[in-house]
Amino acid sequence: MPSFADPARRQFVAWFFLACWIMPLSFHERDVFGAESFPETVLPFVKTYCVECHNSKTTEGQLDLTKYTTAEAVAADYRKWEHVVTFVTKEEMPPPDAKQPTQAERAEVLGVLGKLMLQEARKTAGDPGGVLPRRLSNAEYNNAIRDLTGVDIRPADSFPIDPASGEGFSNTGEALVMSPNLF
Numbered sequence: 001m002p003s004f005a006d007p008a009r010r011q012f013v014a015w016f017f018l019a020c021w022i023m024p025l026s027f028h029e030r031d032v033f034g035a036e037s038f039p040e041t042v043l044p045f046v047k048t049y050c051v052e053c054h055n056s057k058t059t060e061g062q063l064d065l066t067k068y069t070t071a072e073a074v075a076a077d078y079r080k081w082e083h084v085v086t087f088v089t090k091e092e093m094p095p096p097d098a099k100q101p102t103q104a105e106r107a108e109v110l111g112v113l114g115k116l117m118l119q120e121a122r123k124t125a126g127d128p129g130g131v132l133p134r135r136l137s138n139a140e141y142n143n144a145i146r147d148l149t150g151v152d153i154r155p156a157d158s159f160p161i162d163p164a165s166g167e168g169f170s171n172t173g174e175a176l177v178m179s180p181n182l183f
C-alpha cells in the first residue's frame with residue numbers, strides 16, 4: 001500500500017492540484033480565438049496598410065483602426081470588424097492607389113480574423129434575446145377561462161383581434177401590448 005508519507009508522492013499530488021487550478025485559468029485567458037496570433041499578424045498588417053488613413057486624426061469612413069490593439073478589442077466591436085473583413089476580402093481596402101499587401105498577407109490576416117469573428121458569432125448564436133412580459137393572447141385567454149371554469153364561454157371573442165406580429169405569430173411580446181379597449 002503506497003503511503004502519502006512518501007515525499008515524492010506528496011509532491012506529485014501537490015503539483016497535480018496546482019495544475020488543475022492553473023489550467024482553466026490559462027484557457028480562460030485565450031478566450032478570444034486568435035488572441036495569440038493577433039499581435040503578429042493583424043496588428044502589423046493594419047499598421048502597414050491601414051492606419052495611414054484610419055487613425056485618430058484621419059478617420060476615413062469614420063474608422064479609427066489604431067483603437068484596436070488586442071484581439072479582445074476587436075471581438076468587443078466585431079460588427080465593425082465584419083466590415084473590415086468584407087473590405088479586405090473584396091480587395092476594396094486598402095484603396096487601389098495605396099500600398100497593397102500580398103495575397104499571402106491578406107489571406108493570413110483574413111484567416112485569423114475569420115476565426116475570431118466565427119467564435120464571437122457563435123457566442124451569441126441561439127440567443128433569442130430577452131423574453132418580454134406579455135398578456136395572454138385572446139385564444140390563450142379563452143382557453144384559460146375554459147380550463148378554470150369548465151365552461152367554454154370564449155369571453156375574448158368580444159375583445160379586439162390580436163395584432164399579428166411581423167413573424168406571423170400572435171403570441172409575441174412585442175405585439176401583445178395592452179390597449180385601453182382591453183380594460
Ligand code: HEC
Pocket residue numbers: 045046049050051052053054060061062063080083084087088093094095098
Ligand atoms: C489611402 C487611404 C486608405 C487606406 C490606406 C485604407 N483606407 Fe479604408 N477607407 C478609406 C476611405 C477614403 C474610406 C471611405 C470610403 C467611403 O466611405 O466610400 C475608407 C473606408 C473603409 C471602411 C468602411 C468603413 C465603414 O465601416 O463603412 C473600412 C472597413 C476600411 N476602410 C478598412 C480599411 C482597411 C482594413 C485598410 C487596410 C487594409 C484600409 N481601410 C486602408 C481610405 C483608406
